[in-house]
Amino acid sequence: xxxxKVVLILAPHTDDGELGCGGTIAKFCSEGSDVYYVAFSIxxxxxxxxxxxxxxxxxxxxxxxxxxxxxxxLILFDFDVRRFKEFRQxxxxxxxxxxxxxNPDIVFVPSPTDIHQDHQVISEEGLRAFKNCSILGYEMPxxxxxxxxxxxxxxxxxxxxxxxxxxxxxKSQNERTYLNxxxxxxxxxxxxIQIGCKYAEAFEVIRWIx
Ligand SMILES: [Zn+2]
Numbered sequence: 001x002x003x004x005k006v007v008l009i010l011a012p013h014t015d016d017g018e019l020g021c022g023g024t025i026a027k028f029c030s031e032g033s034d035v036y037y038v039a040f041s042i043x044x045x046x047x048x049x050x051x052x053x054x055x056x057x058x059x060x061x062x063x064x065x066x067x068x069x070x071x072x073x074l075i076l077f078d079f080d081v082r083r084f085k086e087f088r089q090x091x092x093x094x095x096x097x098x099x100x101x102x103n104p105d106i107v108f109v110p111s112p113t114d115i116h117q118d119h120q121v122i123s124e125e126g127l128r129a130f131k132n133c134s135i136l137g138y139e140m141p142x143x144x145x146x147x148x149x150x151x152x153x154x155x156x157x158x159x160x161x162x163x164x165x166x167x168x169x170x171k172s173q174n175e176r177t178y179l180n181x182x183x184x185x186x187x188x189x190x191x192x193i194q195i196g197c198k199y200a201e202a203f204e205v206i207r208w209i210x
Contacts, residue, residue: 066169154192
């Protein structure tokens with residue numbers, strides 16, 4: 001990670017990218033890489049009636065800003081939650097447009113073993129669209145029956161703090177147990193111990209091009 005790269009984060013829903021690779025996003029941004037964050041649903045039609053439909057669009061903008069992602073590099077879609085399979089071809093076409101426009105060096109997708117139906121679509125279509133790119137699968141322990149920790153990105157305290165602070169921006173989601181600092185720090189500590197450093201995020205290698 002010495003030279004600057006074009007990095008693309010594919011998040012099925014807002015917050016997936018921060019949870020799966022928020023520390024890595026902070027690291028790439030601090031090193032001057034061009035990081036793009038794409039969320040495929042802002043859940044505008046499935047939020048509780050007392051919540052503004054744009055709530056998650058605002059929260060993901062704030063969260064990714066904390067990590068260092070430029071506002072113009074945040075791309076939002078609004079496919080219906082849990083129904084991505086119905087829009088598979090439409091999603092693939094959007095991904096191909098992104099590939100042609102950005103030509104990223106590395107793409108981050110949910111792990112291929114993620115059991116969430118929407119995450120599966122983004123993982124599969126990402127592999128289909130980005131044939132010439134390195135692809136890493138990120139970890140979401142509540143969705144992964146198994147996760148192969150095949151690659152690691154070392155992180156420092158600042159990256160972890162930014163990851164935690166970015167997730168605090170999801171104020172509408174604060175009942176979710178995994179959106180807490182102890183969990184983020186603990187998982188990063190486990191992944192760090194596996195490779196002999198303080199903190200890390202782990203990824204499955206889907207394709208690695210050197
Ligand atoms: Zn999700």
